[in-house]
Amino acid sequence: MKIIVCIKQVPDTKGGVKFNPDGTLNRAAMLTIMNPDDKAGLEAALRLKDQYGAEVTVITMGLPKAEEVLREALAMGADKGILVTDRVLGGADTWATSSTLAGAIRNLDYDLIITGRQAIDGDTAQVGPQISEHLNIPVISYAQKIEIDGDSVIVERQYDDRYHVVKAKMPCLITALAELNAPRYMTPGGIFDAFKADITVWGRANLVDVEDSNLGLKGSPTQIAKASDKVRKGTGEKVNLDADASVEYIVGKLKEKHVI
Amino acid sequence: MALEEYKGVYVFAQQVDNQLSSIAFELIGKGKDLAKDLGTEVTAILAGYQVADLADELAAYGADKVIVIDDPELKDYRTEPYAHAVASVIKEFKPDIVLVGATAIGRDLGPRVSARVHTGLTADCTQLDIGDFPLVAIPGKEQLHNQLLMTRPAFGGNTIATIACPNFRPQMATVRPGVMQKLPKQEGAKAEIINYNPGFTPDNKYVEILKVVKAVTDTVDIMDAKILVSGGRGVGSAENFKLLEDLAAVLGGTVSCSRAVVDAGWKPKDLQVGQTGKTVRPHVYFAIGISGAIQHLAGMEESDIIIAINKDETAPIFEVADYGIVGDLNKIVPALTASLKAELANK
Numbered sequence: 001m002k003i004i005v006c007i008k009q010v011p012d013t014k015g016g017v018k019f020n021p022d023g024t025l026n027r028a029a030m031l032t033i034m035n036p037d038d039k040a041g042l043e044a045a046l047r048l049k050d051q052y053g054a055e056v057t058v059i060t061m062g063l064p065k066a067e068e069v070l071r072e073a074l075a076m077g078a079d080k081g082i083l084v085t086d087r088v089l090g091g092a093d094t095w096a097t098s099s100t101l102a103g104a105i106r107n108l109d110y111d112l113i114i115t116g117r118q119a120i121d122g123d124t125a126q127v128g129p130q131i132s133e134h135l136n137i138p139v140i141s142y143a144q145k146i147e148i149d150g151d152s153v154i155v156e157r158q159y160d161d162r163y164h165v166v167k168a169k170m171p172c173l174i175t176a177l178a179e180l181n182a183p184r185y186m187t188p189g190g191i192f193d194a195f196k197a198d199i200t201v202w203g204r205a206n207l208v209d210v211e212d213s214n215l216g217l218k219g220s221p222t223q224i225a226k227a228s229d230k231v232r233k234g235t236g237e238k239v240n241l242d243a244d245a246s247v248e249y250i251v252g253k254l255k256e257k258h259v260i
Numbered sequence: 261m262a263l264e265e266y267k268g269v270y271v272f273a274q275q276v277d278n279q280l281s282s283i284a285f286e287l288i289g290k291g292k293d294l295a296k297d298l299g300t301e302v303t304a305i306l307a308g309y310q311v312a313d314l315a316d317e318l319a320a321y322g323a324d325k326v327i328v329i330d331d332p333e334l335k336d337y338r339t340e341p342y343a344h345a346v347a348s349v350i351k352e353f354k355p356d357i358v359l360v361g362a363t364a365i366g367r368d369l370g371p372r373v374s375a376r377v378h379t380g381l382t383a384d385c386t387q388l389d390i391g392d393f394p395l396v397a398i399p400g401k402e403q404l405h406n407q408l409l410m411t412r413p414a415f416g417g418n419t420i421a422t423i424a425c426p427n428f429r430p431q432m433a434t435v436r437p438g439v440m441q442k443l444p445k446q447e448g449a450k451a452e453i454i455n456y457n458p459g460f461t462p463d464n465k466y467v468e469i470l471k472v473v474k475a476v477t478d479t480v481d482i483m484d485a486k487i488l489v490s491g492g493r494g495v496g497s498a499e500n501f502k503l504l505e506d507l508a509a510v511l512g513g514t515v516s517c518s519r520a521v522v523d524a525g526w527k528p529k530d531l532q533v534g535q536t537g538k539t540v541r542p543h544v545y546f547a548i549g550i551s552g553a554i555q556h557l558a559g560m561e562e563s564d565i566i567i568a569i570n571k572d573e574t575a576p577i578f579e580v581a582d583y584g585i586v587g588d589l590n591k592i593v594p595a596l597t598a599s600l601k602a603e604l605a606n607k
Binding site for chain 1: 276336337338339340343363364365367368370371372374375376378379380381382383384393394395409413414415418419420421422423424425426427428464465466467468469470471472473474475487511523530535543544565566567569573578579580581582583584585586587588591592595596599600603604
């Protein structure tokens with residue numbers, strides 16, 4: 001079985017956010033991590049590898065620096081890493097990103113593609129389903145459990161108040177929830193090997209069946225009109241009293257606001 | 261493509277088990293605002309099996325037209341037949357704007373449809389306006405009018421961005437549930453009904469649903485609660501939530517929680533407030549033992565009155581709280597419950 005896992009290097013949003021003058025994210029200026037949902041997707045792939053035997057290829061689109069998350073994935077147990085990087089791919093929205101990744105994936109054989117549900121920078125959850133559309137394969141989003149059954153996958157698909165047990169013929173794309181599993185750590189041997197491993201680097205020329213008009217900032221239907229720091233409502237009052245006085249304070253406020 | 265051919269505001273009227281989701285009415289409510297600015301109408305896209313009788317309810321909440329797509333393949337939500345239904349409506353009727361709820365269904369359906377019809381999709385919008393793009397005229401660049409301006413939080417709620425989709429139609433957005441207001445229900449209102457079926461032929465993209473497993477909870481939806489008593493990791497244990505339940509009971513409120521509580525297995529996911537949970541805007545929100553991670557704040561900061569109780573005076577929750585109390589919840593909460601009980605008994 002061949003599994004492709006799409007991963008993304010994301011800014012660690014705990015470290016604050018920096019912008020370019022055009023309103024796009026200045027990724028080079030921030031601390032980065034492997035996106036948590038993607039890491040769960042990778043772990044799911046590695047567990048399928050442990051259980052059924054599989055070749056796991058990780059692919060990422062980003063700046064040359066994104067090679068770091070590929071090496072981390074290799075150190076966790078992935079077999080191959082592919083970096084898709086090219087100046088013309090910059091500034092892509094989800095349409096252009098999914099077109100790019102689909103163009104890269106068309107070079108590869110696969111039974112299963114796993115992506116994280118969403119990345120913590122954009123929070124869109126769009127790229128996985130959009131890749132599946134470009135590749136004309138089924139998608140099962142929000143996977144909380146994945147099993148293989150012959151030439152099919154059986155997946156628990158989470159909804160707000162229920163889950164569906166869904167069966168799909170492979171090839172198929174699955175988007176993983178961080179809740180799916182607890183990702184393994186890199187092993188010392190894995191880190192050593194990953195450091196030496198060859199990373200395949202692809203540019204625009206390696207993308208199959210994608211028009212230039214679907215790539216990068218120019219190929220992005222959505223455009224940023226404005227980006228700004230979130231304006232939070234101001235801090236109110238803060239008191240530090242003993243328990244009884246605290247209770248009196250809260251009851252007073254509830255009365256003042258006619259809650260009681 | 262001729263963009264001006266695209267007309268009207270369309271909303272995806274999500275239904276589950278042949279019951280319309282609240283987001284359907286919220287989207288109609290917001291859609292009416294946008295349609296008014298554009299001088300057009302709101303059309304609801306109602307897809308399902310044996311759902312035709314839901315059209316009147318959509319009319320009661322303001323839909324001018326309802327396109328009914330009724331087919332056995334649409335019985336339970338599956339990506340492909342629903343994407344086919346909505347993409348076919350877009351190709352046939354050419355809407356200017358399509359709004360979809362940012363639910364576990366809509367966040368799967370929206371991207372698949374936008375990729376199929378080749379247009380942009382802005383995720384999880386919290387504000388929608390009609391305006392100019394660019395916002396301010398730039399010499400040498402045409403300023404387009406009557407564009408959908410879609411505003412959304414990004415980077416874990418650290419920033420907000422306003423997005424436009426100037427050169428493709430329809431302009432598509434998924435919209436966070438609980439943010440837009442539904443209109444008052446007008447009993448007896450009628451919409452024009454359009455029955456439409458694009459034909460459903462199962463192919464490799466149709467998945468098979470082997471089982472539907474519903475979560476067994478008898479709790480009220482926290483998005484409808486007027487008073488929420490919300491607990492975080494600081495509550496300490498599942499058992500200790502009893503303190504919050506007692507407080508909620510006295511005030512006629514509902515208990516909700518932060519993600520840490522769900523991760524610890526103390527409370528089910530449908531009670532979770534925040535970026536990966538639900539967006540709530542109750543009249544009063546008690547944040548008890550909740551530190552206030554930015555992802556949590558994103559789900560509750562629109563509440564009218566926020567009262568935070570936390571022993572850590574540097575907790576970020578105090579930055580959005582109207583009334584912050586630094587102290588031990590184990591002492592304050594039971595005393596508060598007792599005091600409120602006495603107050604309310606005297607009324």
